[in-house]
Amino acid sequence: MSETPVPIPSGSVPAGTPAWSSTDAALWARARPASWANPVWSVPALLITIVWAIAVEPVPSCSDAAPCGPDWGGMAEMGLAVGLLYWLARLPELTLIAAPALAAMVAWGELPGADRMSQAANFAVLGALGFGWAAALEQLAARSRQRRLVERTAGVRHRLPESASPLVRGTLPLAAGLVLCAVAAGAVLLGLSGIHADERHADRAVHITATVTHRGEETVRVRTADQRRITVDAFYPEDYGVGSTVTVLEDGSWRRLAAEPYDAFGWQLLALAAGLPGLSFLTVGLLARRRAVALRRAPVPALRVLERTDFEGRTWVYAADDTAGQTALFTCLCTATLPDDDERVDRIEDEAEEEEELPVDTWLHEAVLLGAPYEGGELVLVTTDRAGDPIVIRTVGRVRLPRTGKKPLLGATALTGTDPDTSDPQRRARIDRIAATLAPTGRPVR
Template sequence: MSDLPVPVPLPSAAAPAGAPAWLSHDALRWAEPRLPRWAEPRWPALALLVTVIAAIVLEPEPSCTVAVPCGPDWLGMIQMGLAVVQLLWYFRLPELTLVSGPVLAVIVAVEEFPQAGTADAANAAVIAALAFGWAASWQRLALRRRQRRLAEQAAAGARHPLPEGIGPLRRGVVPIVAGLVLCAVAGVAVGLGLRGVHEDEQRAAKAESVSAVVTGHGEDTLRVRASDGSKRTVDAAYPDDYDTDSVVTLLSDGDWNRLAAEPYDAFGWQLLVLAAGLSGLTLLAVGALARRRAAALRRAPVPVLRILQRVDHNADTWIYAADDTAGRTPLLRCLAYPVIDDRAGENDPPDADADAEAEAEAEAEAEAENENEEEDEDEDWPDVDTRLREAVLYGPPCDAGELVIVTANWDGDPVVLLTAGPVRLPKGGQGPELEWPVEDAVE
């Protein structure tokens, strides 16, 4: 006889009829295809980071002249912002990189290559790194599609709608709302930046052109002597580019003066656009993908599989094959929470007797806790039942997917769990924390 503990059984009424067990031979076949090492997101992220830094270092500093004045570079802002956020999307949102990668490659080709220079090789390397990242993201998404297909094969055609009382669809609402707010902030920043540019152009159109001699430099200003002998101080983005005693052209309109080679630069607004816009776009994508995946489970009957499940001391839920009663090979890891029926008791009339009884019970529990406080001061770890439990998985499992799990609670009653985040595959050697203290426990 085996000394292994028997998994907590799931009430037979909680399991849909005909749900097959996800046995180890099918589960290992599902887990066997692994992402190739070259397609791991760290490598395309590293390649893009190195090539972008090289392109920035090799690119010559812009020279502001009256013929080619400096000014707000909105396309360059988009280019740099996409390059930065691409590093995050490789890890969290490979779906977006299939679109953003080609867009960024086109921007680099159109914006950088017409300017022949020493950075051409680095810019070509940036495009090559983006192509490499696109292939890696495609490989990750192809692996997810294969996992879903293998899970559907293991379900052998068994499909059922989600259990009753699943509640309204809430996944993705918070990031979508936050993303919309941030995108609105970015839109306002774009408007204010463009308004500043427009006002500067209007002022420059009616200003008088004045020659001046540079007499000194400040941190971000120039001291000049105009042709009429007046001394003025004007803002300069690149003051060191102007030698002392060199001649510059000013645009002057009353007490308003600026260098003709340096129009208004909406750099501050551009930074706000990047910070708010890219964060908002990321949150929108995260929320939309989570909502779409969760909604897909509700639209039609989904594959169901009998599995084993446990919760560890880090509140992570781990999924095992139905015959892995030793819990040796975790297949999936996710954060899941029980469904709460918000409608329960929502329209019930108040019951004075019930309120009084509940209050008395609460007082009794508080007294009991005070009596046992000294006895429990050495046992202050949370009480978590980490036993394996029989469960039913709704939906084809895959990396970054959404699932519904029906399992048994402490009392053996069925409980429905919803994933609160994307499902992840455990990395090599990774497993549940089954004993206290865990690594981040407070001593």
Template sequence: MNKAPLPLPAEHIPPGTADWRTPGAERWLAAVPAGWARPLWSVAALVVSMVWYLAAGPAPVCTSAEPCGTDWWGLGTAVVLALTPYWVWRQPRLALVGLAAGVVGFAAEGGVTESLAEPYVLAHLVAVAFTTAGIVHRLALAGRQRALALEAAGPAARPLPAAARTFRRGRFSFGLAALILAVAGFGYWQVQRVADAYEERAAAATQLSGRVVALERDDDMDIVKVEADGRTHRFETAFPESFPEGGTADVVVDGDWAALVAEPYDAFGWELLVFAGLTASLAFFANGVDGRTRSVRLRRGSLPVLKVLVREDHEDSRTWVFAADDPEGLRPVLYFHSLAASGEGEEEEGPEDADAVDLTKVREILRGEDPPPPLREAVLYGVPYAGAEVAFAARDDEDSPEVVVECSVTAVKPAVAGPARRGPKLPSQNRGRKNAQRPVEEIAATLAPVDGLRVWKAHGLSRAVGLGLLVVQGGGMWAMLDDGPSWTWLWLVVGLPWLTTAVATALTWRITADRDGLWVTGAWRVRRIGWDAITAVRHTDDGIRVTTGKDHPDVALSPTGWAWLERRLDREPYAVRAADEMRALHLDPALRPAEEAPAARQGMAVGPPLVAVSALWGAAVLLL
């Protein structure tokens, strides 16, 4: 039987505070963005289009008139482009600025005029348009949620409790940003040293015009040979297409030292450090500014107040907010992470408290269960909407009458509307919790005895993971074998067996349950495990592991999908559900199938055929 929510003392409820009831909360939830506008799709579209542009776009042309030195403007544009996908996810308003800056830089390089002729340019512009539309849609609905929350709160407005007025955010982000920016500054200083050293030496050197006599490849480096002043000079080049054989190239010579005028120096490593440092420092700085701004805004003046119910997530300490008339906490409205605003006022534990024993908790601990967090009455301060900052006052726990004020440290996010709405993962609802399992009774309620067989096999997302790994495997083999024998072939010896196993498993894993046990189809063979030999079945690290006794080796399948992505898409991971159902069959014989699986239903391992296909692919790369 569920306990009643922990009441909030009346003196901590501001006069006129309205209850946020289910009808109003449902209207608020109905204003969530459409599925196409989720940041995941926008980020994926941007990243794919950027990678395509970098791979297929024109390479820089280095000339004596416009040498390929350090391009700080281009590096700054690259920093903005790298930050934009992150901002799309975390800070949509900044993302709009980044998208606009990217398009302006793109147009300055003549990209827009090429859009009708080059598909990768058009793809990037479409991705930018799609992302912009998604951000505008999200911001518009956040405004709608704000209006609905204000309507539910009514005219009541109260200042934030005194305990929360000194709570500040952003200092850690600012400190980290300053540290990383100093590293970027060191990289900039090193680049300038390299550039100044070249300029100083080139000023005293002799400039000559030579003829390109050969282009070679040596130890994964492109070498251009230039004949000038009766000598042949060898230079490493990052852009060999700028020096066609038989063409001319300007060089500067000072004794035994020589350099290409078009590619005067190589400071790529230091430039990469500047790029990484600027990207990371700006990301942390923007987070700090955003957190500080929201924190100050929350503590300025009076705020709307709503009476709600809250519960802490049993898995990751999220705070889930429920409507005030949902005493069982069945339909979450929103969630965020929070921290107590002040540690003052904690009472010292007396002897009577230390000796008191909660027999219910003792029994739960002895059974290996954690007591579920209580549902608590709370007053929510601030206007809740996607991306907002809020605070709440509630009792600390059921053993203490103390009321604490907690402030959000992550932005408010709405729970998913509809039957699949996400909620806090309690011990009886821990779908997806890594090291916890649902009670057998809960699983058995969804299963009924069947006369046939039960089969769990690779689903759509698992096959997508397998196909992605197969592309990685094929591309890696091409890259390492295309240039002939090399030490890089050692990577194939190390990585190819693992990749082949992972690809075969993700594409065709299968587990069939019959009356006598499980038929487990992995990458290399089909194994039979009797019910009596099984000791446990669990999902871990995107795989399913069947643990057996000492007389039999354990059986593990991995990967069986991508649980993280399925949770982000608000779905229960298929492999997690499969492991739970297998565990229920193991523990409750009444749920097991009544038939024996024929050979055609036991599955077939595809690892050996995949090895043959990989060998043919490797031979084709070497011979062509």
């Protein structure tokens, strides 16, 4: 059933702003990324191939000829692989850089000298990375297509209203990203410091040949040529059989196996745990700030649309002629823009009091959309509040294209076209306007 949208005052609509018709909106919706570019395909493909490659990769034993040590290249590969599982789904911009970097590491570091099974698994990883890179490219190309369609449909550009406060989305991710990246950098420096200290001890140490007499969970007990029995820490005690010969490095009270240099695994793990979310937060913040600056720096496309807010607080945007609210074009989280701090405090207090007395307003409202909508974009909407007064709202979350069959969470008010609150004169007048358009049916109706 069609609703009568809450009208927006004509003075709030920039001159020459066209309506976004359902026909033009349908073309915009069809410009979304192709189905094969959906992360539900690229993310599992990469995860499965990485697990396969790790499972079949041979694990070399530690020995004096081939000591085990900190593997910074392997840490970088693992970090990029884990990060890409998230970036494929949310950050195609970062995927375009990370996927080729990981592919190069796999091609030059893992394929040479690998056995047949390991080579097959690594080639599968390369295929998954290529597929994910192509999917990210298609997602970004779809955004460009949608921007061009909106710009062509709008025809005219307008600046944001003076009442629109500066868009600050991205500040918190930027701050968090910088802190986490600093922690990751500190962990790397501490790991390198530990490696250098170990190398200095090893350069001064005496090389002692010893025989393994016992293996513990994280130690081995050895007997030296002068019949001393000493216990040495070992990360891989299973690599040293009882009766085998090992070399022990000893520098005063410091000693270790020659086959096991200092392993900065703990610092590497901290670097990954802080660096991956830090890089993600940093990228999200930079993209949000760049889009916010572009939105305010120059005139942007403007279109007349319809919008409503559901019970989850999400804003849903419809074509200007979709008065039934049947086909949502996109959804996002929005908040009112209040330039003055005192006004913001007063408005929040007033809205808090109103929310205690009035139900959630899920009615369709006429609005002016400022900016080109696409997945992850920044937008400003000029719309009306519960009383029909013009307000300016802006996105505080990424614009999302609704999944097939996804509908806003609405109550009986929006679903039936009736309004249970008839004590409000403005709502009563709205109901009267709708009732005046209804024809007799010959039977009782609500």
